[in-house]
Amino acid sequence: MDKKNYFLDEKPEKLTYGGVFRKIDDWARARSLWVVAYGTGCGSIELRPTFTSRFDAERLGMRMVGTPRQADVLIISGYLTVKTLKRVIRVYEQMQSPKYVVALGACPINGGMYYDSYNAINQLDLYLPVDVWITGCMPRPEAILAGFKRLQELIDSGRADGWKKYIENLDWYRENQRKIIKNWKMPNYNW
Amino acid sequence: MAFFVASILLILIGLYAVLVKRNIMKIVIGLSLMDTGVNVLIISLGFIRGRTAPIVNVKDLLVNTSSKVVDPLPQALVLTAIVIGVAVTAVALSIVMLMYSKKNTLEIDEYKELKW
């Protein structure tokens, strides 16, 4: 026996979206958004007030979870570097579908004030399917809540399907990712 | 009585040497002294005042011998004991010789390796 079973080297299957319960599913998914507690950048400082007493995101049915396995939402909270991108990809791929990505602040959109840094990722949706962009540097908790409200609407209406696109276009995403991450050192497919 | 006292004195002197002296040769001499003391004691035990030596070569000793001579048995015993004593002393001295050849000393303190 070899080391093969360290990682499952198998491409994720395409997922169908439908079924009898689709309406209820979407309704429930929208109202039960579990956010993976993972701060990629400076913006995660804004998440604390968002989730605690002052702004109380829990009233939207959201809560933080400590493990990607149980999470629905990945928040990219600020600028991404090559180093973080790798981690972000792995976290995202370890989340179970349906899953959503919310990009926080200017940096994921165009690099923000670090646009010319050798190490910053300028455009996130080349690498991960983003469902909601929240602009600002940094967006205040109110803005974040508004963004989540928007995400809920999208899910409710069945339009937040970044997770589907990601699997469908996995090769394209991978190609982009590998351009940035020179030493990949990850399994081909993260589970 | 004098024999008794003398023999016991001899034994005690020998014993003193064995118990106190730190020189191997002196200990062996002590043993020899003890041996002699015991021999004298045995002889004196068999001695009966007024009787003669149990050598039956005189005519008048042939009759009624047992009332005229001293007890012959202790003498016979002592004869054997003397021989044994000589043998022991010989063996002892040879052992002492060998010991001296090993360590070049006769001090008993040097021969205390086997203990406990």
Add this chain to the structure above:
Amino acid sequence: MVNPIVIIGITLASAFFIGILQAYAKVWARVIFILTLVFDLLASGIVFYGFLSGELARPISVKIGGFPPPIGINLLVGKAEAAMAVLIFSVAFLGAIHWFVKGLPQPEGKAMVLFLLLSLGATGITFTGDFFNLFVFIEITSIAAYGLVASSRTKGALEAAFKYMVVGSISSTFILLGVVFLYKATGSLNMMDIAGKLLGGISSAVLALITLLILSGLLVELEVFPINGWALDVYQGADPVVVALLAGAAVKAFYLVFLKTAGFLPLSSFFSLALIFGGSTYLAGQFFAWRQRDVRRLFGYSSVAQLGLLILAAGFFLNSALASQSRLMIGAAIVLLIFNHSFAKTSLFLLADNVKGSNVEDWAGTLRGNPLFAFSFTSSVFSIAGIPPMAGFWAKVLLIFAIPRQYSWAVALILIGALAEVVYYFHLYRVASQGEGKEAGGNLFSPFVSSLLLVVSVPMVWGIFSRKLSIPLNGQVLLLLGISLGIYLLGFSRPLQWLGSLATLGYGIYVLLPHFKPDLSGFFLALVLFGGGALLIATYPGSKKLPSTFYPAYLVVVFSMAGVVLSSTWLSLFVFWEVMTWSSFLLINMGEGKKAAWLYAIFSAAGAYAMLGGIYLLPSLRIGVGKVPGLLPAVLISLAFLVKMATAPLHIWARDAYGESAHQFTPLLSGIMSKMGVFGTALVVVYILGVSSNPVFRYFLGWLGVLTAFFMTLLAVFQDDLKKLLAYSSVAQVGYILLGVALGTPLGWSASLYHTVNHFFFKALLFVAAAGIIYRVGTSYLPQMGGLIRRMPLTFFATLLAIISLAGIPPLSGFAGKWLLYSALIEKGWIFITVVAFLASTLAFLYCFKILHSVFLGQLQEENFNVKEVPLTVALVEVLLLLPLIILGAFPRLLLDPIDKVLSSLPGLSPAPIHYGRVMGAVTKLGHWNALFLMVFFAGSFLIALVFFAITSARIRKVGQLDVGYSGEVPRSAEDLHFGYGLYEHFRKAVGWLIYPLVTKVWKGIYEGINALAEMGRRIYTGDVNTYAAYVIALSIIILYIFSGVK
């Protein structure tokens, strides 16, 4: 018929000739030397045979020099004297052979002459009927001995010879004085004559004084404490052959004289003299040896102790106030002791000659790969330590049971000394048997022959003495034991041995079939035989690495357990118990444990000797109801069983013995052998304590049981070695069983017996699985395993079921025991014990998880990638053992009904008060429990849930073992991710103080305290001639003052 004088004459003559011949024809000198010894041996043998066959009815009296006995010197040869001569010449012959093989000391002619003279002197001492002649022979012996000791001419030898000579001279001075005074007092030197005159009534006070003079000379030669320093020096310094001849033969001749002379003393003063000197010499020898690091001196201490025992026995033997039956028994014991000690010591000293270096540590590994050496050493050590089947065992038993009740302190003394003996002998044994195999010298003929003599004598001795003591040893079991030993002959091929063992066990089951009755013995017999058989199957893998004695020893353990449970008297139980203990000792010693087997030996021996003491105190040897006064016998007897159950605070042997014994043996040790303790305790409770009487003692036992369970569980939680963890767990579970037995109610007993069987199933399964795992993985250290479920699914499943059973979680069989036990406890009202028991069983979950997690779950480590499922035989046994777990889980009555029958066969007990209903299941006054329902419910709803899940679940993908959420990182290796080390470190912070090794420290303290005392004690042997001489003088004066009765 050979005239005894011929022996002496020929020997003397050839000694003379050798002295002359060796200068001219060395070879002829040697030939004459050996021929003389052979002749002597044959001649004395013929005389002895004459006495045995009845051809000679009366002692031979040989007159010398033509004078009839009272006046002339005569030899007086009876049965004892002839036997002694045979003994002396056999030892001399063996020693001579050894000398020839290894090379004689130079100059060899002198050595041969002295050697002949020494054996001649010893024979003369034995034969002579005349006191002065005795003195002469003593001197011949002594001078020859001084010379022989010095003959190797090393520093030590010379020093020893000198000391010997000084002390010996003083002693012979005493003897000579005594002889002469004797002559003066009685007018005779003939022993028979004096004895006759004594009867005629000569003033006894003076005679006693004189005799004491002779005796104090003899006591020097008999090496009594504290005037035996010279002897130890001789044993340490002299040529082993000489030592063998001295310790094995010459001293025994002195002992015979001692016996003869003792009759001249008033009875009471001889009796107390023998008891005081015998006892103190015995104890001093046994305990001083603890600190001894020089092996030959160690043997010396042991010899001294054995002589002490002989002197002690002599005190009883010559005590005419004792019943003649007991005196006969003691006489037999003395004969056995002499025989046993002579040959065993000869063998040991000659073996010591084969080992380079004199320290205990130099013996390391000598038993490995040297079968002859191992055989000789083992049988000799077993003989001396009085371990069955050797003759020394019967000597001890005979001696003890012949001692009348008012001297029970002497019995205690003998047993304590025997225990001390086990401590140092088995320390040596353990050092010798472990470590790297080491080349020992090849000069093994003589030790082998002498130990062969010991072994060959075994069947005869057993035959005679088991009848003499009227111990009904089960013949079938003995036969099976014999067959088991025969398995050794198949040692050239392990598979054949394995198959042979299985066949033997099958035959054993067939033979013992009539004993499977619904009573306590039948119950345990079934457990022993079927359990032992099942576990035997799993021993095959890896058995090639085991010595070929493994299978015989294994079978002996099994069949001796059968013997234990089938015993009808306590003494036969003891015999089989000892066989079981020591054969299992051998098995444990086959593991890699450093101290395990030694500790096991000490504790087992302590228990066994306590049991022997307890049996000694019993009014009747039969196992049956009878009034037993006092608690002491029960306490003493149960000590042995508590040791075997490893009940705290007697548990400290268990961890290492279980953990480090051969993996193939541990299941038997834990699953069945510990249950022998249960069996024994059950016997004690039913037949000695009484089920309903002695509530305080039983309450105490209950606390012992539950505290054992609690603390051992706690220790298991923090244990990182798989087998040691299981060991603690096993001990803890047996603690529960003890608790149930202590309850003494039908419900409690029912719980205990149920748990006994069930514990066998799951713990044997766990140990078998552990053996398989260790066989495959190569370590038993838990943090190095993990993730093996991916490689050993069957073993995981089996272990899981066993663990669920162990934890007592309902649908499996383990819960029944728990439920019964708690019901019994609450019914009895032992509240506090109940609470602790509950808590302990909760703690058990901690280590249960630890086993499963550390071995099977978590990450599979890289070095275990190529691990395969356990071998087929192991897997087979796993399946065999897990089936009952499930079946009993649903139908506990399959076991509870037979248990009810067993209970109703016992006096004072009745079937457990459980009523069985269809809906409520088992109902007691207290509660109810429906096993079948729970099983069906659990299995059914589990299946339903599973099916529902399979239908409704999301798309499930089985991922790789490193595909875990790891903060976005990619784990580099399985090692990084596995949490195996220090699993319960946080818990240790909370309760760590509870597992402070107090008990271990106390035992260690006791051991070290005794060591310190022994160290202090043995300092009296200063090695200084003056001191030794002073001791002799002082002691003689004391003896003369105290025992003569002269004021």
Add this chain to the structure above:
Amino acid sequence: MWSKIFYAFLTLLGGIAYGLLLGGISRKITARMQNRRGPTVWQNFIDLWKLFRKKTAVSHGVMFYLAPMFRLVGGAGTFLLVPIVIDSPYLSNFSFGGDLIVIMYFMVLGCLGMALGAAESGHPHAPIGVTRGLSQMAGYELPFVISVVVLMIADKTATVEGIVRAQQGGILHWHLFTHPFAAAAAFISLLGMMTSYPFQVVLAPQEIAVGPPTEYSSTFLSYMFSGRSVFAMAKYLLFMDLFLGGAGSLLEAFAKTFLVFLWPLFITNVFPRFRLEQSVRFFWTWPTFIGLVDLLRISLMR
């Protein structure tokens, strides 16, 4: 018999639902105490549905796969073994299956299964959480056992029905009042059982994610979720039966379990957290001493 099974099934669903609802209520109350609005009381239902209907899941092996079933069945079994309304043919469920001792051991089955599954995931947080949970269990089991033994000795029965019957005849016959010390010990150990603050270090979301179920996702998690809520219900019911005089009707059962439910909730919201060794030490001292008072009383009065 089939009707009994059917009713048991219904009760089980009811139990799960009530458990989920109580969970929602507790989230709501906690939020209110923190000056927030909080989610709706139905939030747990929504979460459960979402998890149940997720699209993908990962499995780490057989034991991992089976563990949620263990958890659910273990919880459900415990729940069904405890009579809700005694003497009611249906609402006493399967209490004929065993007495209090059986229940106490059956409780472990689900936990054990879950622990094994979690451990198979190979995530280090899982065994950390499990060992913490087990250690804490060793802690709170002592006071709990003391009080249970007190009750069993006092009522001379080990069946839950028997204990409930012994409390009939007015509120003052409740064991809460007849054996106040035992009850206090048991209720303190209930805090440990529910892993509420200050004994919450087992799950410790901030350090070890959520402890044992770190790797569980989707449908697996939904099973665990429901198993957990029914298990909590079983504990509430058990405490109701042991100390609050049981229930004569379904309504009473609702009310009394709600009372039991409030106790850990009130504590959990106002306390910080013990480290594990602190909580074990705490359990083995204060509640144990308190329980021992009644144990001594019982043993002296007997």
